[in-house]
Structure formats: C-alpha cells, structure tokens
Amino acid sequence: MARRSTAVTSGSDDRGGLVEALSHPVRSKVIIALAERPNATIRQVAERLRESPRRIRHHIDALVAAGFVEVTDEKRRRGVIERRYATRLNLTIGPGDASWPAVRRQFSRDIVRLLLADVGVAATTGIFGADPDEYEMRFYGEVDDECLAELAQIYGRVHVEIAESITAGRERVWESGEPGTEIVAALLFFKAALWGSVKED
Numbered sequence: 001m002a003r004r005s006t007a008v009t010s011g012s013d014d015r016g017g018l019v020e021a022l023s024h025p026v027r028s029k030v031i032i033a034l035a036e037r038p039n040a041t042i043r044q045v046a047e048r049l050r051e052s053p054r055r056i057r058h059h060i061d062a063l064v065a066a067g068f069v070e071v072t073d074e075k076r077r078r079g080v081i082e083r084r085y086a087t088r089l090n091l092t093i094g095p096g097d098a099s100w101p102a103v104r105r106q107f108s109r110d111i112v113r114l115l116l117a118d119v120g121v122a123a124t125t126g127i128f129g130a131d132p133d134e135y136e137m138r139f140y141g142e143v144d145d146e147c148l149a150e151l152a153q154i155y156g157r158v159h160v161e162i163a164e165s166i167t168a169g170r171e172r173v174w175e176s177g178e179p180g181t182e183i184v185a186a187l188l189f190f191k192a193a194l195w196g197s198v199k200e201d
Contacts, residue, residue, distance in 0.1 A: 017066045018089075022103045026051065027059050028110045031068065031087050038086035038170070039072045045085075060085055118184045140192070155189050162187070 021027045026049070033048045034040055042060060046053040063069035064085070073084035122128035129136065143151075162185050173180035 018068065019103050021063060021066060021068055022107045024059075025106075025110075026055070027063060028107055029114065030056065030059050030063060031089060032110060032114060034069060034085055034087040035089065039084040039174075040086070041082060041084055063087075112188070115184065115186050115188075122184075151189055155187055159187055 021031065029049050030045060033045050037044065037048075040048075042053050042057050045051075045060070046056040049056065060069060064071065068089055069085050069087050071083050072086045075082050119128060128134075141147075166183075166185065169180070
C-alpha cells in the first residue's frame with residue numbers, strides 16, 4: 001500500500017462506539033495521537049503516550065475493528081509486517097458538540113493534558129519560547145453572548161486555516177523524504193470561573 005494522507009471525515013455512524021472510544025482513557029489519547037501524526041506506527045504511538053507497544057497494539061486493533069482508525073501503509077521489514085495508522089475522526093470539539101457532555105469533558109481534558117505535557121517537555125529541553133516564529137498568547141476578559149458567538153466563529157475559521165496549512169506541510173515533508181520540524185499548534189477558548197467565583201466579604 002502506498003503512503004497517503006488521510007481525509008478527515010465526520011467519523012463513523014457507530015455513535016455509541018465512538019462515545020465509548022472517546023471515553024476510554026487510553027483509546028481517547030491514541031485517537032488524538034493518530035490525528036496529530038497520521039501514518040504513525042504502534043511504536044511511535046506508544047512512545048508518544050509513554051505506554052507499552054503491546055498495550056497500544058491492543059487498543060489500536062480495537063479502534064480499527066470499530067472503524068475509527070485505519071491502516072494507511074503496510075510494509076514488510078525483516079520478516080515482520082509494519083503497519084501505519086491514522087484516525088478517521090474529526091477531532092475538533094466546538095459548538096454543536098454538547099449532545100454528549102461527559103465524553104466532551106473527558107476528551108477536552110485529554111487534549112489539554114497532552115498539550116501541557118508537550119509544553120513541559122519543550123520547556124525542560126529549552127526549546128519552548130526559543131524560536132522567533134513561535135507564538136504564545138493569552139487573552140482574558142468578561143464578555144457578552146455576542147462576543148462568545150463571534151469568538152467561536154473566529155476560532156472555527158482559524159482552525160480550518162491551521163489544519164489546511166499543517167496538512168500541506170506534512171505532505172511536503174513526506175514527498176521530500178527529509179525529517180520535518182515537530183510542532184504543536186493549539187487553539188483553546190473556554191469559559192473561566194476564576195474571577196466570577198471570588199466571593200465578596
């Protein structure tokens with residue numbers, strides 16, 4: 001099978017199976033990892049998640065059987081078949097995803113945990129904030145419903161642009177055969193309770 005990029009779809013018709021997969025503490029992270037790096041091997045996913053390859057193989061096999069992950073490449077190396085995998089799910093959590101709040105909360109937490117782990121490793125190795133092309137920012141404010149809706153639309157547009165750019169960059173790296181630069185591009189927009197939870201004397 002030739003290596004190819006994976007088209008992101010709206011996922012499977014098996015909504016119950018999807019809820020179960022995204023609620024599982026390991027399978028949820030496997031899906032996120034495979035969305036981050038399509039065509040990853042079991043070993044690569046295991047290293048990313050700091051799990052044993054055997055455990056990751058078990059969960060990937062289950063996700064393939066459920067139709068949420070697919071084999072994107074297959075090669076024989078030293079008598080062993082090496083497979084590469086990618087998720088078929090759109091992992092954006094945004095407006096309209098409130099019909100399964102428990103899964104959304106779990107999945108959102110997994111995304112943030114992986115993000116914080118990436119920031120921690122980058123900071124420890126001294127690369128966080130060291131590149132002039134990096135972009136770190138934070139906005140905080142007390143806003144009305146009109147602003148909330150406007151920000152949701154802005155984030156939706158930016159997400160599409162970022163996803164398209166990363167997909168194009170990933171494909172150029174694949175075509176060149178040279179290693180690329182590992183990046184994390186994160187968009188977070190959520191309601192905070194810090195100031196609102198402060199009680200007056």
